[in-house]
Each structure stands twice: as structure tokens, then as C-alpha cells.
Amino acid sequence: xxxxxxxxxxLKWVAIIALPALGVCIxxxxxxxxxxxxxxxxxxxxxxxxxxxxxxxxxxxQYKKYKKGNTENE
Numbered sequence: 001x002x003x004x005x006x007x008x009x010x011l012k013w014v015a016i017i018a019l020p021a022l023g024v025c026i027x028x029x030x031x032x033x034x035x036x037x038x039x040x041x042x043x044x045x046x047x048x049x050x051x052x053x054x055x056x057x058x059x060x061x062q063y064k065k066y067k068k069g070n071t072e073n074e
Contacts, residue, residue, distance in 0.1 A: 003059065006016075008056065011056055012050065012053075012056055014049075015049050015052040015056060016053065019045045019046070019049035020049055023045035026041050026045070027039055034049035
């Protein structure tokens with residue numbers, strides 16, 4: 001699947017900043033108000049963030065190899 005730069009940048013921002021921040025926020029609010037499952041939600045968001053970040057890293061490595069291969073042929 002091809003991904004343009006804008007989609008990549010948005011997904012990277014979501015993986016690195018948004019999901020971890022949302023998880024910490026939810027856990028803190030849930031703990032403050034005594035709402036159950038705050039920690040579980042935070043952990044789930046953390047795992048999704050790591051998975052998304054890993055996929056983006058692999059995608060970036062593949063893209064760099066592709067670009068390097070194409071510039072050598074020119």
C-alpha cells in the first residue's frame with residue numbers, strides 16, 4: 001500500500017504524541033474520579049501506539065531502501 005507524506009505525518013503524530021497523551025489523560029481522570037478500567041484503557045492505547053509506530057518505522061525503512069535503489073539507477 002502506498003502512503004503519501006501527509007498520511008504518514010498524521011499517523012506518526014498519532015502514534016508518537018496523541019495516543020500516549022490520551023492514555024495518560026484518561027488514566028489520570030479515571031483514577032481521580034474513581035472510574036474503573038482507566039489503567040486498562042491507558043495500556044491498550046500504549047500497545048496500539050507501539051504497534052502503529054513499529055509499522056510506520058518499517059514503512060519508512062522500506063521507503064528509504066526504495067528511494068536509494070531508484071536514485072542509484074538514474
